[in-house]
Amino acid sequence: MLDYVGLEADLNEEERLVRDTAREFVDDRVRPDIDDHFEAGTFPEELIAEMGDLGFYAPNLDHEATANLGERAYGLVMQELEAGDSGVRSMASVQGALVMYPIHAFGSAAQRERWLPALADGSAVGCFGLTEPDHGSNPSAMETRAERSDDGDGYVLNGSKTWITNAPIADVALVWARDRSAADDPVRGFLVDTDREGITTNHIDGKLSMRASVTGEIGLNDCYVPESAVLPDVSGMKGPLSCLTQARYGIAWGAVGAARDCFEAAREYATDREQFGGPIARFQLQQEKLAEMATEITTAQLLAYRLADLKERGDLRPQQVSMAKRNNVAMWRDAARTAREMLGGNGITTDYSPMRHLANVETVYTYEGTHDIHTLIVGEDLTGIAAFE
Ligand code: TGC
Ligand code: FAD
Numbered sequence: 060m061l062d063y064v065g066l067e068a069d070l071n072e073e074e075r076l077v078r079d080t081a082r083e084f085v086d087d088r089v090r091p092d093i094d095d096h097f098e099a100g101t102f103p104e105e106l107i108a109e110m111g112d113l114g115f116y117a118p119n120l121d122h123e124a125t126a127n128l129g130e131r132a133y134g135l136v137m138q139e140l141e142a143g144d145s146g147v148r149s150m151a152s153v154q155g156a157l158v159m160y161p162i163h164a165f166g167s168a169a170q171r172e173r174w175l176p177a178l179a180d181g182s183a184v185g186c187f188g189l190t191e192p193d194h195g196s197n198p199s200a201m202e203t204r205a206e207r208s209d210d211g212d213g214y215v216l217n218g219s220k221t222w223i224t225n226a227p228i229a230d231v232a233l234v235w236a237r238d239r240s241a242a243d244d245p246v247r248g249f250l251v252d253t254d255r256e257g258i259t260t261n262h263i264d265g266k267l268s269m270r271a272s273v274t275g276e277i278g279l280n281d282c283y284v285p286e287s288a289v290l291p292d293v294s295g296m297k298g299p300l301s302c303l304t305q306a307r308y309g310i311a312w313g314a315v316g317a318a319r320d321c322f323e324a325a326r327e328y329a330t331d332r333e334q335f336g337g338p339i340a341r342f343q344l345q346q347e348k349l350a351e352m353a354t355e356i357t358t359a360q361l362l363a364y365r366l367a368d369l370k371e372r373g374d375l376r377p378q379q380v381s382m383a384k385r386n387n388v389a390m391w392r393d394a395a396r397t398a399r400e401m402l403g404g405n406g407i408t409t410d411y412s413p414m415r416h417l418a419n420v421e422t423v424y425t426y427e428g429t430h431d432i433h434t435l436i437v438g439e440d441l442t443g444i445a446a447f448e
Contacts (some may be wrong), residue, residue, distance in 0.1 A: 061319050063357045066364060069133075077118075081139035084113060089143035094409035097418075100264070102146055104228065110151060111181025115140070116243045117155030120163050122171075124179040129365040134312035138363075141313030142320040146272030148313045149188070154178055156305035158185030158233050161248060164301070165293035170250060171185035174184045174231060186229035186260075188220035188277045189299050195222075196432050197447070199296050203236040203279060205249060212400050213285040214240075216249060216257070219278050219372040222426070224274030226260040229253050233290075234277065235299045248290035248298050257282030259319050269422040304377045308370060311383035312363045314355060317420065318391040321398035321413040322352045328411070339401075348401055352394045359387040379438040385433035392420045 064289050070078065088106060096103050105372075110116065114126030141148035159178050164172050177183035194200045203218025216236055226232065237244040253260055261276040266274060290298065326327045326349055329340035339345050362383050367377040395417035396400035399406040424430050432447075439445045 061322055061353060061356060061426060063353055064361070066360060067366075070135075070323070074132045074135060077126075077128060078135040078139060079360055080113060081115070081136045082142075084109070084115075085139055085143035085147075087131040089140075089147055093144045093147075093271055095348055096146070096416065097144070098270070098409060100260040100270045101152065101267065102228075102273045103395060106147065107150065107184060108181040109180060110147075114179075115151050115155070115181050116181065116338045117159040117163070120155075122175055122179075123164060125159075129367075130308075130370040131364065134309065134363055134367050137309040138317070138319075140317035141310075142316035143413065144271050145269055145313070145317060145423055147273050147313070149224050149269065150263050151314075152306045153187055153307050154185055156189035156309055157267055157302050158231070160305045161290060161298065161302050162250070165248065165290040165298060166250075167291050168288070169287060170290070174250070177230075183230040184225055184228050185231050185233060186223050186225040186275075186277075188223050188226070188232050188234040188300075188355065189304065190220060192219060192221045196429060198235070198299065199238060199246070201235065201246065204244075205232065205236040205238050205247065207240040208283055212243050213283055214238075214249065214281040214289070216282040216284060217249065221276045222263070223260075223275050225273055226253075226277050227262045228273050229260065232258065232260070234279065236279075238294070240334055242292075245294040246298060248287045249284055250290065251279075251282065251284055255282055255284065259320055266422075268418045268420075270418070273410075276368075290311070300377070303427060304380050307380045307384040308366060308375070308421060310427055311359075311380065311387045312422075314384075314387035314391040314423070316373055317416045318352070318356045318359065318387075318394040321388060321391070321395045321416050322349070322356055324411050324413050325349065325352070325398035325401040328405075331401075345401060348397050352397055356362070356389045360384060360388045368407075377441075378436055381428065381436040381440075384427065385401060385437065388420065388423050389430060391416070392424055394419040395420055 118126035118128040162174050189198050205214040208215050234249045234251050238247045257280050260275050263274045329345050332339050395413050398413035435446050
């Protein structure tokens with residue numbers, strides 16, 4: 060397995076164990092069926108509880124229901140899951156970074172008690188509703204609104220969210236909405252049970268990317284939620300954006316895993332496949348491709364490792380996470396295309412992983428902030444000038 064600068068040696072015993080556990084899980088439980096799920100457009104739902112049992116949801120949170128691992132161990136789990144398939148890593152990212160993290164960071168004691176154990180063991184599924192049909196890259200323009208209910212005991216939600224991972228299978232939706240009852244309509248988070256009246260979670264069909272993942276829309280039509288559904292300790296865009304930082308960190312690691320899987324498929328194929336009387340790996344053109352991929356994967360991996368150290372000591376800035384998400388996903392996109400090319404005609408089938416990773420990366424390049432948006436976040440950080448509008 061590619062580890063060109065020997066990062067393995069720096070892992071402690073716990074990190075190695077966690078990495079090996081996630082790798083074995085992917086080999087035994089993900090790889091055998093993932094192509095069938097990708098072709099059928101389904102998520103292997105039996106893995107939801109299994110991943111909970113293995114502690115893959117928000118393992119970096121300090122809570123009795125979670126695995127209480129360090130940031131590097133968490134990153135390694137994301138790396139191995141995405142080497143299997145982005146749909147599997149997405150499941151873990153949404154559940155852990157986008158639903159459990161905000162409940163842990165901004166929730167009430169009752170919300171933490173109700174949801175964290177169930178989400179951690181996979182007996183409940185969460186989803187994160189930020190994007191709207193007309194507001195993707197600029198979620199601050201969201202139209203979903205919360206108004207005080209007539210009895211004053213809760214809120215009534217109206218609006219719609221789209222492209223929401225897990226929405227059709229979720230028990231709880233964290234919906235971000237403008238609170239019309241407060242001055243300046245601040246954005247607030249609402250934990251909405253999906254069996255409430257007034258909420259729908261329809262499936263989105265026809266995806267050609269991220270097929271082994273369930274994606275849906277959320278409709279909110281006079282959906283009443285009690286006051287106890289509001290995340291009490293955050294208000295403003297900082298709430299959803301800080302969740303994104305957690306998930307983007309995981310994606311920076313996951314990208315390394317998916318790219319590594321493409322590289323390994325290409326290396327093996329090139330040494331086995333014979334043309335013109337010998338393995339294609341003997342041609343300089345093929346070696347150049349492998350050398351380039353290995354170099355880019357290694358530098359992306361180093362960036363992920365550095366991020367883990369910064370995050371562990373509380374020094375990681377969101378802009379640094381943007382740089383890593385942007386770089387590592389673009390690196391994976393290039394690696395997947397090159398690997399697919401090296402596999403020739405066989406490379407366009409589900410018999411090999413690169414084309415599936417190549418299809419998936421189009422989503423990952425776009426969600427959690429598009430490549431362009433992360434360019435502008437880093438650009439603003441470097442110049443002090445925001446170029447979004
Ligand atoms: P802005 O005015 O810049 O900031 C508002 C407040 O938030 C703070 N902040 C952050 N905090 C933590 N992490 C971040 N990444 C943060 N970015 C900003 C900021 O300090 C400020 O705090 P305060 O205390 O001063 O109020 O916010 P803005 O609304 O102008 O945002 C600008 C922009 C474009 C960067 C932001 O809207 C953005 O990142 N857009 C991209 C949208 C996006 O990434 N959507 C993702 C939806 S979820 C998803 O895709 C899930 S896929 C999951 C899966 O399946 O794996
Ligand atoms: P737009 O914002 O309309 O962007 C279109 C194009 O314009 C992009 O190329 C973009 O880079 C470019 N662009 C936009 N603004 C600028 C600018 N200022 N400067 C230069 N270029 C710009 N969202 C959730 O809330 N929860 C989820 O669980 C979730 N899961 C998803 C799962 C999948 C499979 C997909 C595809 C998306 C998911 N999303 C989710 C939504 C995702 O976050 C958005 O698709 C993403 O933020 C981009 O928004 P958009 O699709 O509306 O594109």
